Amino acid sequence: GQNIDQPTEMTATEGAIVQINCTYQTSGFNGLFWYQQHAGEAPTFLSYNVLDGLEEKGRFSSFLSRSKGYSYLLLKELQMKDSASYLCAVLDSNYQLIWGAGTKLIIKP
């Protein structure tokens, strides 16, 4: 079956760095998305990786290793507004999105 695993919840301190991991087992691979979702709001697109490596975009970076079925989202200089759920989703061979359950990130002062 198809499966996406990410931690349920993480806690970090304001100003610190946090890495949210995502491992996947899917039938085919056409890219991996990271979304941020604040409570009661629609998910916001953060990144899309289809090739191995690290992509940096401001305070957020996303890494992909297709051979390991692994990705992470790295958040630097954490701010209180970064408290949200972070969703990992893989586009499979049929271009269907397979979603992780999301990681709730709690930022403490």
Next chain:
Amino acid sequence: GAVVSQHPSWVICKSGTSVKIECRSLDFQATTMFWYRQFPKQSLMLMATSNEGSKATYEQGVEKDKFLINHASLTLSTLTVTSAHPEDSSFYICSASTGLADTDTQYFGPGTRLTVL
């Protein structure tokens, strides 16, 4: 875990026809279902929120007469794109939650890719 399915996975239709997309929660009762639209590498755009047994709440700019939403049971919501046009071609994603709290987790479906010729 909670599973949400969508049917069909993809559909191609002619301009002017109507297309129905189903969203089902397979192992839980979804009091609230959400319909999103996604363009490539962009954020999900919320189209409407539907609560079982009541009329859907549409986001500003979404035509309720064009995108008909029915949430007749706790496990099924349908989105009908009426008189579809090529600009309606998109990836439509639904999500479902138990609706117990504002911060309740949403479980997302795999999406339906609509292409209107």
